[in-house]
Amino acid sequence: MREKEDRFKNPYFSLKILLLAFFLLTPFLFRSFEILDVVLKIIIFSALVASYDVILGYTGIISLGHVLYFGIGSYFVGIFMGKLGWISYGHLALAFLISIVISGVLSVLIGLFSLRIRTIFFAMVTLAFMEFTFILSSQLRSITGGEDGISFKLPGILAIDFSYGKFLGVEFTGRLISYYLILLLSLLLFILMLRFVHSPVGRVLISIRDNEQRSIALGYRTYLFQVIASSFASCVAAVTGGCFAMWVCYVSPDSSLSVPIMLDVLLMVIVGGMGTIYGGIFGAAFLMITRAFLPKLQVLIASLLPGVPFAIRLSERWLFYFGLLFILIVYFFPKGVIGTAQEIISRKKAA
Amino acid sequence: MIAIFLLPILLISPKTYITLTISGLAMGMLLFLVSSGFSLIFGLMSVLNLAHGALFAWGAYLGFTAFSSIDKWTGWGGSSSIFTNMLIFLLSLVAAGIGVAILGVVTERLVIRPVYGSHLFQIFITVGAMIVMEELIRIIWGPNDEPMPVPINFIGSLDLFDVVVSKYPLIAIVIGLILYFIVFTILRTTRLGMIVRAGVENPEMVQVMGHNVYRYFTGVFAAGSALAAIGGGMWATFVKSINPAMGGEVIVFALIVAIIGGLGSMTGSVVGALMVGLSYNYVAYLIPKAALGITMLLLVVILLIRPTGLFPEGT
Numbered sequence: 273m274r275e276k277e278d279r280f281k282n283p284y285f286s287l288k289i290l291l292l293a294f295f296l297l298t299p300f301l302f303r304s305f306e307i308l309d310v311v312l313k314i315i316i317f318s319a320l321v322a323s324y325d326v327i328l329g330y331t332g333i334i335s336l337g338h339v340l341y342f343g344i345g346s347y348f349v350g351i352f353m354g355k356l357g358w359i360s361y362g363h364l365a366l367a368f369l370i371s372i373v374i375s376g377v378l379s380v381l382i383g384l385f386s387l388r389i390r391t392i393f394f395a396m397v398t399l400a401f402m403e404f405t406f407i408l409s410s411q412l413r414s415i416t417g418g419e420d421g422i423s424f425k426l427p428g429i430l431a432i433d434f435s436y437g438k439f440l441g442v443e444f445t446g447r448l449i450s451y452y453l454i455l456l457l458s459l460l461l462f463i464l465m466l467r468f469v470h471s472p473v474g475r476v477l478i479s480i481r482d483n484e485q486r487s488i489a490l491g492y493r494t495y496l497f498q499v500i501a502s503s504f505a506s507c508v509a510a511v512t513g514g515c516f517a518m519w520v521c522y523v524s525p526d527s528s529l530s531v532p533i534m535l536d537v538l539l540m541v542i543v544g545g546m547g548t549i550y551g552g553i554f555g556a557a558f559l560m561i562t563r564a565f566l567p568k569l570q571v572l573i574a575s576l577l578p579g580v581p582f583a584i585r586l587s588e589r590w591l592f593y594f595g596l597l598f599i600l601i602v603y604f605f606p607k608g609v610i611g612t613a614q615e616i617i618s619r620k621k622a623a
Numbered sequence: 624m625i626a627i628f629l630l631p632i633l634l635i636s637p638k639t640y641i642t643l644t645i646s647g648l649a650m651g652m653l654l655f656l657v658s659s660g661f662s663l664i665f666g667l668m669s670v671l672n673l674a675h676g677a678l679f680a681w682g683a684y685l686g687f688t689a690f691s692s693i694d695k696w697t698g699w700g701g702s703s704s705i706f707t708n709m710l711i712f713l714l715s716l717v718a719a720g721i722g723v724a725i726l727g728v729v730t731e732r733l734v735i736r737p738v739y740g741s742h743l744f745q746i747f748i749t750v751g752a753m754i755v756m757e758e759l760i761r762i763i764w765g766p767n768d769e770p771m772p773v774p775i776n777f778i779g780s781l782d783l784f785d786v787v788v789s790k791y792p793l794i795a796i797v798i799g800l801i802l803y804f805i806v807f808t809i810l811r812t813t814r815l816g817m818i819v820r821a822g823v824e825n826p827e828m829v830q831v832m833g834h835n836v837y838r839y840f841t842g843v844f845a846a847g848s849a850l851a852a853i854g855g856g857m858w859a860t861f862v863k864s865i866n867p868a869m870g871g872e873v874i875v876f877a878l879i880v881a882i883i884g885g886l887g888s889m890t891g892s893v894v895g896a897l898m899v900g901l902s903y904n905y906v907a908y909l910i911p912k913a914a915l916g917i918t919m920l921l922l923v924v925i926l927l928i929r930p931t932g933l934f935p936e937g938t
Contacts, residue, residue, distance in 0.1 A: 328743075332743075334742065334743060336746070385923065386926065388930065389926070389930040389931065391742075392669075392671060392742055393926070395671060395746060396671070396878045396881075397882075397922070399875060399878060400875050400879055400919065400922060401919070403872075403875040404915055407915050408915075408916075411912050412912070531871060535750065535754065538747065538750060542747060589758045589762055591754055591758050592754070592758035592759070592762065594754065595751050595752075595753075595754030595755035595758060598747065598748075598750065598751030598754065599734060599748055599752065602738070602744050602747045602748050602751065603737065606744065
């Protein structure tokens, strides 16, 4: 009981409420679509990164193909809505459901034959599978639309051209309804993931991460727990992939299944911090906001240093700086921003 | 095992079979060059070097630059003499090898050494190194595809008893085999090779025996990088074009080959690479879209029946 009362005094709790309020009010605070777009992508990617964190930070195994499930989610929504033209709520839900089931089964299979040997094999095999699916999705033109991808419409009130009228001076369009739907879904995913990592299974996972030999000695079949965690995270990733496809109404190999997205997710996890779940929000926000402002920065550099092609080339290669940042963060803040902050706070509390 | 690779002859005419086999063997030898370094680095240092693909791309670009500048200076690449053609090709490969070996040493010292022992951070760090190296290529050489110059006598094909055989794959097979025997002999017969093989099995024990195992780590990393670079230069001549992202595609093949062959094993690498190269070429001819699928299938089957690869432990 006492814990429950304390909860309201906890600074983390009020921070979470503030964050949620911010996401809820974003459409009213900022009228421009660009900002709404960035905020929504932050929401989706923080859920994706959190699901990756369940594997990486809580289970301690390294997957390099997590985006594969994100892509599966996106592609099922895309194929159902666009290729097959089944534009209805039922089929949208069905697309989500099928992608969850397929992701779960696939990740169990991958886990079963690669985690059995050494966890490092898991990293290699997942990477190989993601590359394979990427090439598959760009080659099977008749199903996936190849490199061009599929653009599609959403049913009923989620469609872009749907409009309900004005509310508090903001037009209530299909976009806005999609925004709130995706926010709700992501919130549910977050709650689900927090439940998962704090459940008895999650506790075992943490024990495996910290000391696998000891967990084995305690009688846990660690390898089964790792498979459970990876398939759970894959299902979550499939849902986030579906949400992403719903928002951009488009799916292609480059936008939802490629190695660069995996690199983004890795960077977000590193920046945010592993084993924190919430770190994903910070990591995603950092990367998405930086990327949104990069074009403006490039224009600025081009105007400051005209006629220096090398400088312009340097400014165009933002990924280069992200790579450097990647290395530096691993050196100096291996726990990420949220992890480091948590450490400082707990150290202060102890003192 | 060999019987499986004779099986496609039932579906393909013998002449095509020989052509496919030769290009499969060439692809296999090129894959061997990339994956042997990758595999040895993992075996000895247990570092999953995801930057290996970027080193491969650097090799291709350095080879390209070396070839173009030597060619501009001497005109050897365009001359009709096969000897000067070979010379310029080998010189550019050596230049690429040396350049990337230096790059490899710098990477190992600066980037990877601080995180020995932690798989997680190694993967992050090598991913970061991969991004940086790939972007450096884009900054230095520009982001677009470049056509790779090929010596004149390497283009075209020979007519051996009515079977059309391209020239370059034959050269690639020969160079690959020579390199394999050099590496194999060094590992098998020299004292240095013995220490490295011992390190693959138990680095701590090598350290205890009074050898500075970290020095061997750096050396193996440099050698692996050089092999990857030579592979990159030869691969570029094979496909006649280079682009900054070429390493990303190859690293997946290298991973698969290394897992199939057994991590840390030279013979495993060469067998795995040949298996992947041959099966890829046969299937690409029969069912073009399933070519990568067969590679994945091979990986899954090997993992199921021999989880530690065909040749576990350092051989």
